[in-house]
Amino acid sequence: MKPSTSSSPVSSPVTSPVTSPGTSSGPSPQAARPRARKGVATVCLSGMLEDKLRAAAAAGFDGVEIFENDLVVSAMSPESVGALCADLGLSVDLYQPFRDFEAVPDALHAANLRRAERKFDLMERLGADTVLVCSTLSPHATDDDGLAAGQLRALAERAAARGIRVAYEALAWGRFVNSWEHSWQIVRRGDHPNLGLCLDSFHVLSRDPAPTGIDTVDADKLFFLQLADAPRLDMDVLQWSRHHRLFPGQGSFDLPGFLAQVLAAGYEGPLSLEVFNDIFRQTDPGPAAVDGMRSLVALEEAVAGIEYEPSDGRARPRIELAAPPPAPELLGHAFVELTVDDESAPQVSGALTALGFVHTGRHRSKPVELWQQGGSNVVLNRDDRGGGSTGTDGQGAAGGVSAGAGTRTGTGRAEVVALAVESRDPEQSARRAEALLATPLPRRRGPEEAELTAVAAPDGTQLFFCPGGDASGPDWRADFVPTGTGTGTDHGTEGAVAGVLGRIDHVALAQPNDQFAGSMTFYQSVLDLRERDFAEYAAPFGLVRSRTVGNASGEVRIAMHGALLRRGGWAPSVPDPEHVAFATDDVFAAARNARGRGLEILPVTDNYYDDLDARYAPEPALLRDMRELNILYDRDEHGAFFHFCTGILGSRVFFEVVQRVGDYRGDGAVNAPVRMAAHRQARNRTD
Amino acid sequence: MKPSTSSSPVSSPVTSPVTSPGTSSGPSPQAARPRARKGVATVCLSGMLEDKLRAAAAAGFDGVEIFENDLVVSAMSPESVGALCADLGLSVDLYQPFRDFEAVPDALHAANLRRAERKFDLMERLGADTVLVCSTLSPHATDDDGLAAGQLRALAERAAARGIRVAYEALAWGRFVNSWEHSWQIVRRGDHPNLGLCLDSFHVLSRDPAPTGIDTVDADKLFFLQLADAPRLDMDVLQWSRHHRLFPGQGSFDLPGFLAQVLAAGYEGPLSLEVFNDIFRQTDPGPAAVDGMRSLVALEEAVAGIEYEPSDGRARPRIELAAPPPAPELLGHAFVELTVDDESAPQVSGALTALGFVHTGRHRSKPVELWQQGGSNVVLNRDDRGGGSTGTDGQGAAGGVSAGAGTRTGTGRAEVVALAVESRDPEQSARRAEALLATPLPRRRGPEEAELTAVAAPDGTQLFFCPGGDASGPDWRADFVPTGTGTGTDHGTEGAVAGVLGRIDHVALAQPNDQFAGSMTFYQSVLDLRERDFAEYAAPFGLVRSRTVGNASGEVRIAMHGALLRRGGWAPSVPDPEHVAFATDDVFAAARNARGRGLEILPVTDNYYDDLDARYAPEPALLRDMRELNILYDRDEHGAFFHFCTGILGSRVFFEVVQRVGDYRGDGAVNAPVRMAAHRQARNRTD
Missing domain, CATH: 3.20.20.150 (Divalent-metal-dependent TIM barrel enzymes)
Known part of the structure; x- marks a missing residue:
């Protein structure tokens, strides 16, 4: 080793203004110890x-x-x-x-x-x-x-x-x-x-x-x-x-x-x-x-965090380790922001309306809409600059994503540009993110707008920290002027007592092939999430892997998926779908309500239900209802999972409604090939 | 099984006009036996x-x-x-x-x-x-x-x-x-x-x-x-x-x-x-x-071809198996055809000239040049339609290559479009290729032009069969009108007794990621080649695999290489290089001659020679000569290999000169990362 250079100041990470990442904010009780x-x-x-x-x-x-x-x-x-x-x-x-x-x-x-x-x-x-x-x-x-x-x-x-x-x-x-x-x-x-x-x-x-x-x-x-x-x-x-x-x-x-x-x-x-x-x-x-x-x-x-007991009992000096600020508790998804354009906006709003959402607010300074139902919040951003308008200047794929851009094109652009989580301490969440080399996003506010802390994930997604629980801080909802149509909470429960989409269950993000492992590291470390599910499955156009990370309560879940091997010219018509899944206590009511409001639920093949019948022998009435409503099914040793999807809206977004029964752990990955095939079928029909 | 459909006529393969591939030309001594x-x-x-x-x-x-x-x-x-x-x-x-x-x-x-x-x-x-x-x-x-x-x-x-x-x-x-x-x-x-x-x-x-x-x-x-x-x-x-x-x-x-x-x-x-x-x-x-x-x-x-002895001695009827016409003996590479354009042509001709080649002929009806030295023949095709002019109408990537097209772009286009091998029976070689589902290429001739048989390989390369040895058939050289500068054979030996590039040693073709295994199958089965070398190595921009197939005599060798995993945006500046390697009996003389004629041999790093010295302790004079002439070295248990390269000519072609000592089996794949790094260095310098 070269002690002369080891003590010289390190240069800043390219993606972050912090120096000495991870050590800047840790307490240093024994300052004499050398830094790792x-x-x-x-x-x-x-x-x-x-x-x-x-x-x-x-x-x-x-x-x-x-x-x-x-x-x-x-x-x-x-x-x-x-x-x-x-x-x-x-x-x-x-x-x-x-x-x-x-x-x-x-x-x-x-x-x-x-x-x-x-x-x-x-x-x-x-x-x-x-x-x-x-x-x-x-x-x-x-x-x-x-x-x-x-x-x-x-x-x-x-x-x-x-x-x-x-x-x-x-x-x-x-x-x-x-x-x-x-x-x-x-x-x-x-x-x-x-x-x-x-x-x-x-x-x-x-x-x-x-x-x-x-x-x-x-x-x-x-x-x-x-x-x-x-x-x-x-x-x-x-x-x-x-x-x-x-x-x-x-x-x-x-x-x-x-x-x-x-x-x-x-x-x-x-x-x-x-x-x-x-x-x-x-x-x-x-x-x-x-x-x-x-x-x-x-x-x-x-x-x-490990209290290590040396096997020979001797206590030795230990070098000073990086200590990012501890992760504050997360209480759930605050909102998901989608970017839309003139062509995709009617498709997305139409699907939200049919799912029971209400357009409740307009952003004070930008072409951004808030849609609500129960505790589910979706922000639609028609900002030409392409995403990230909620409190930021909308810079795109920071952190050096090279493959992301290529997958984010298409007419009728619609995709997930931001996730917002509720934190017990948003400022500390942001400091932790920066200590873990997240790129802080600059903010651009008008009067009366909330100053939200946000960072860019390696996959280009913007990650916002909003105050949750008893945390003090600006309310992001204050950025929106009410439309006067009432709150989504009222509306959802007025229209139908059962089947309200009460909260965001998970958000599924497509990952560039080279970035899969890095995104895992990012979301797990920055948000202190743990792996909740892992699946590798054969989709019609090749193998896909998906990993879900979540917090201990399961209130925050982020699913990442992508082709196991980078694809060539032969590819699905919707190469990198992304989706937002909303949780309900009654998926059948939710499906009926949505259909009643005009939603065309993604059709599921008869062969799927015949196979379900062969494998699980469900009650005929249940099978009939699932078949009629295009509801998919999975189960594990902890519980069961029912879910249905919309078609692809714009370039690559869809919505999903899910009901968890018991302590089912997954996200229905086993049904992803059925869903992908159906999306292709529907896309080819409409193209 | 469904006997009714099994005996119905099968549809023709999409890439070939032959019906019942593989069985059409086999003898059928026991016609009563069912076809496999x-x-x-x-x-x-x-x-x-x-x-x-x-x-x-x-x-x-x-x-x-x-x-x-x-x-x-x-x-x-x-x-x-x-x-x-x-x-x-x-x-x-x-x-x-x-x-x-x-x-x-x-x-x-x-x-x-x-x-x-x-x-x-x-x-x-x-x-x-x-x-x-x-x-x-x-x-x-x-x-x-x-x-x-x-x-x-x-x-x-x-x-x-x-x-x-x-x-x-x-x-x-x-x-x-x-x-x-x-x-x-x-x-x-x-x-x-x-x-x-x-x-x-x-x-x-x-x-x-x-x-x-x-x-x-x-x-x-x-x-x-x-x-x-x-x-x-x-x-x-x-x-x-x-x-x-x-x-x-x-x-x-x-x-x-x-x-x-x-x-x-x-x-x-x-x-x-x-x-x-x-x-x-x-x-x-x-x-x-x-x-x-x-x-x-x-x-x-x-x-x-297996005379099978049943372990219990009972002879049983056996179904009729496909029997493509046997592969005629191949005697060597007849020529390699490169496509060039206005920008790349001077680079390629300049390198050929410096290597001792002479422009000996002009095609009778197309903008195509023949360059010769000893038994090495290179055809340069400036046909705007992009390749395959020698006897064909130049149709491109038949056989369904989807990724090939994307890799074959670039300013100053130069790439390998055709290989020609000398066969003892070109017509039978072509019939065999068609029985093995090769796409036959249509021919377009002028008066006095040779009617060569040709098929398309899955990677888009055109494969010609020329008469070799005592085989009768049209001489492809007759398509070219002599330029009057003499034959390359004379010229090469006049200019320098030692170091003539007497024949094509091998041709190295970049393979689209998805097509690698299929190309192996094609060249091995159609030309009856066997695997001669296999290597997987870490190049500066990722893992690369290469496989060489060749005939028993070693006179025909085709090397295929490609990235192990499909690359994204971060990639070498020369993503899919292809090359033609010429054999010499004296690589040092060849290098000196070429340098004397103005060739800038691809520079090899000093670090490479320092490492060679550490590993092999060569004679100082030999090491000095190699270092001076940028000659690379490899050895195996059978012999040794010396080789040098030109820079990249146009988009992605270069030439290599090789000398085999003893019965060395490989192609110097161990040195490919050094060569790739040098090509990148040179390309970045000139870009």
Whole structure:
């Protein structure tokens, strides 16, 4: 590591004006403790080396691991790379990997030392003082710990002469050394001050989900820490590692528990991401680096919350971790804002009217309408600038979404542009979001308009924080002048006692292919949501995955979905539908009411009901009603789910009405292919 | 099966005028034997059910398996689906799958029989007479073969009353029944004429790469055969099956050996593809169905070549298999044709000149130039219609490439539009191609012009067959009027004794993401090539895979490459480079000659040579020469490979000069990231 650069001021993240993300607002009871430095391996990011370094710096990383191939293909000399890193405020924390070194016959050992000296030359030019040596896969190596330790000691002696440290890492698929315990035995046996351990969470946790004893390793032998998450997959571990790693919190590994152990050992080096991921490799590195940084801040927060008991009872100093302001409780969805144009507006208003909504307010200064029913609020924005008018200047896909724009076109544009949640402390919600690298959105108000705090999500959606419960703050409803048609609450219950759409159940957002994991991280960390549902299903035009995140009460739910693989020219006629789902206590009444008001409910195929009959043998009357009203059905071990949909309104929006029975957890994803096919059928009929 | 439709004339494949593909030209010594019928499961193809059925019919399939979910989401009634199949000349060979039936408690058995009766209702409406029942995964089932057999017998009795057959299949991950042998025991024990076996090559070969004894199964108990290939993957078998199946010949399974056994048992039912593949699920079903049909014809040809000895010594009748005309020997690349425009033409001619090529001929009727050196021939086509002028009317991406068009744009257009190979029998090569569903290209000739046979590859490349060796036929060179500058052969050897580019080593074609596997099948089957090299590597902008296919002599080599995942907006500046590689016996002389003639060889980074030095410790003089001349290096256990490249010429073409030492098998894929980075660097510098 390079202490000189590590203490230099980091540059601001490109998407946020905050400095030192995540640490700015945390209390610092022991100010003397060093701050946890954050790093990223260049292999995590796409592009040429300079693209990667600039993205890492812009996201606020303190240092980088230089992946060998990134340097080999670069026209920049090692000196230039080192200089660029210094200019960007990045330390070069590690050069990696150096392979197939130890436990070989003498002649090969000599050749390996020569090879190492050439890499040490390069590291000197680069300004890197630590090299990663991973456990051997060489067919020439032997299973001899003494030989391995001796040769690594010889390497460390050569390294020491250059001021370089050797960090030895057990690959999970190492030929002889594939556990961190084994690598630690060899390091101890090698017994040289310049020989230490590199721990990589993937290599450790892929073999042992709950390792113990890491906290007993000597802190001065913990040279480096690499962090990666991954889904639990039953597959060859090398392929798993090379293709499916994820940023912390995006997979299933217990990274907080792992990191707590490493910190309990006294580790004070960088927390460095090393993520091999097929999608990240080809994603714009700017937003990807921000995703990575956000995941690290969230990990630090999670670790800070663990009261760790070292297994040997010794209390060690621990580095200062990022501490974003805690997430205030969320009480529900305040409103959803859709952008509409002249062509789509009548379709959307017509559907809202038929569903029992009332146009209750007009915005004081903009072409924006408020529609209400019970506790469900929908804002329709005809602002030509394209969205985000409620309190903001409507800037679009901040945060670097590159694919979003292409999917958001179409005649009769209609799409979800903003979500608003009710928070017990909107200001703190916003501060937390900014500490987690969310882009704050500037506000533009007229007189008497509420000053709402808002940030941009990576998928371009605007996220508003409104006061909820007993929280003080401006009432966003005050932005709207009543139309005089009464409140939606009155109207909905007047028109029909049963079947009122009392609140927003969930909002479903289409995610650009490259942004799926990053959006998960964003919504989960910023809003403190947890995964509520995950589904992967075969739709008529390819595989789709969907994930729902929600708060503990289930009052806030955000569903994200997208094609598993980016599609080509052969695609559904509604490629990226988005929807707002409203909850009711009586879906059948709601459907009858809506139909009575002229709604054409999305038709569901007879084959679907025949299949439902075969599978579940429902009461004939129930099946008849479902068939008549085009109501879809799902169930899980906790309860049941009934729902119906409108057709596609404008380019890609529809509404859904849902009724949850018991504690059903999902969102009816099993029926999504039926719905998609029906939307295609209807769209092709009207086109 | 529906004998009435199975014997009806099949419709012609959409891409080819031949009828009954693959069987039209085969000898039929035992004309009484029934022809092998070919089918495809709707789950193999993307789109709505009617899209799938039309694609299957257009590709010449005789029948289909209807996958349940395809019907459930369809607005067509089962009767309408059946009628559409009949109209299209497709029999409905199977309805599938019916799950979790056998070995359950009595109450559940009764419910399962009810469920089955509902599906039998549907099958009657559909006109399907065979249902697939796959071995149970139910948590309610017990490990009791007697119970399983008894309940399946009860099901068969119900089915018999409807004229329906039950085909029982062992899923490779079945809870109790997961081998074909076990399913066969249960079927025998069930002992009902309407209870038989479904064999699926994936379920059998994923567990046992070389099964035996299938040929002893009673033919009248072999109700159905599903065919799928797959790469050998070390992963959960269900995930492997659901996502990674391939058409026959695209994976690693011994499908010919498997099919030979099944046919030796006397099976006369359809050869039906059942392929779950993430990419095929979202690919235009038209070309995908043609790929599938082509793979089946090639499989039939492979099986027909096996002299199978039944393990019990009994000779059984075997159905008549497709027999495309055998592939004539190929002697090398005749020429490669590039399309160029006003902007790119000077770049391409300049590079050819510097490489030692001479413009030796002008086409008699078109703006087309012949450039020659030794046995290397390059045709430059400035035809505005965009390619394919040599003997054809230049129609573009026949065969249904949808993504190709999008990648072939750019200012200064330059790309590979045609490959020509020398065949010992061009006419038979063309007949074989057509029997394998290649689209024949119409010819347009002037006086004295050669009538070349040509077909379109799925990637849009035109493939010409020229007479080679002692084959008689028109000489394509006669289309060109000599420029009077001598032949390239003379010129190349006059100018420099060493370093002549004596022949085309290989041609590298960029493949649209969805078409990769299909292109493999096309080139391998049509030209009778085998895989010579396979590589997957991390390029600066994402993972790339490349596959090289070649003939036994190595004189014809075609490399295909493309991004592993379809890219979004963040992409290299040269997204889909294509190149022509010329072979030389002295790459250093060739590089010096070219540089002497003014070629700017693509610069290779100093870091690359430093790394080469560290890894291989080459002779300093050799390393110095390589560094000076920008020559790249690779080696394998058979030999070594030296090569250098030009910059990108026009939109996406470059030339490469290669020298093979010993029996090196690859194409230097390990150096592709270095080359791609250098091309980006150079392109960004000049843009």
